[in-house]
Amino acid sequence: MLLENAELVKRFFMNKWIFIMSIALVTSLYSCNNDTKLNGVIMVESEFQSDSDPDANGWTASFAEYRTTAVDSVLNLQAGVSRLPAPLDTTRYSLRMQSNNRSGNMFMFMKKRITGLRNNTDYQITFDVNLATQYPDAADVIGSPGSSVYLKAGASAEEPVRIAENGIYKVNIDKGTESAGGTQMVTLGNVANGGNTFVYRLISRSSPGNSLVVRTNDKGELWLCVGTDSKYEGLVNLYYDKIKATLNLAE
Template identity: 45%
Template sequence: MQSTFMVIAVLAGSLFTFSACNQDNVPLQPGLPYQSSFQAGSDGWSAGITDFGKAQENSMEFKAAWKGLPAPLDTTRKSLMLSSMNRSDDAFMFIKKKVVGLQPNKEYKLVFTIELASQYGENSIGIGGSPGSSVFLKAGASVVEPVSVLKDDFYSLNLDKGAQNNDGKDAIRLGNIATTDDKEGYSLITRTNADKPFSVTTNDKGELWLLIGTDSGFEGLTTLYYSKVNVLFQ
């Protein structure tokens, strides 16, 4: 089936998500890591944004697309691009995917290795915080699908991802999105939790939802490109 990509608005939560029709919920092969490199499509991942007030939903400028990496990187390599303006000083942009074929009711230790393109230096300065060192990459999993919910005119995630640089029950921090130097232009960075595996237990069908996202303390525009996601189930 030919991959398709689209950007849609989910009105009950004012989220924008992308989706593709290829490789949705493919059973995992026992003993092998799960990997998405996005060269043929989104691989069943979808995207959203949360942690902002209802009054701000039309000004977050959230976009998601399947597209080539930005120059000066190899623009023929595909990726998942997420971009938003952090009007709330707390925006959480995320991607999620349901995985099946795991052992039912089994505790797994997950090691994420995530490659993404960033242009924000470690010493960069911005409103509210650094565009690089104040935007934190998180990853986790749950048997519950991650969705944005509205309560008291504020959209928040239905899972515990932790606040900004703090870990939560359903996601932990892998580091920030800062590049190793402060020169202009995108470069690829890799983050992993190899030294701190994330524990989660599947449901009685052997299913989990994977969650990856950025918790931002920078009050400005952030545009990132996820180029590879590897998850080792131990």
């Protein structure tokens, strides 16, 4: 009888040990998976596959750097998912942005919220952007729509929004001015198509390495922002084919 009880006690503690070790293993695996999510390289890639996507793959478009009294129809402000223009592959979709710069400056931008990052933590971010542009380096009578329109990309803990200040619509993040970048956006280059004629071509622009470090908010969020800062006083029409942001924990 004593042997039988001893055997029962032994089995009880053995089963309890197996249970505790199983819980510990599951917890360890969960921690590893969660750690990988937070610590690994995070890539946010956006391609605009259909014009039926109401939120353009999570991107929202806006415009700034013009007078609050200006009429949108005169500025010809347009944004939305559209097929790429000919002679490019017109079966592919893109995010199209257009404006007519009447005041000497125009900032066409889009933003996207990223979640699931570490709270109040610095991330190093690089960008790769493909877009369709028809503008050569050559200037017309009002300037050069290729070399006077600058592509920028960046991120911020707060949502980039348009605000009215002294009769001008501005953006609430530091994007810099014209060709110069700011603390929250870097300049990737201009939108010249690399040719001598007005024909749409796909171009690629990338951010300089290790150039942008941004701290998340207390919810582990960042807002990505991509746009063009223009001093060309005329109509500019661009098609964003692909946007990729790569995030690493800053050292």
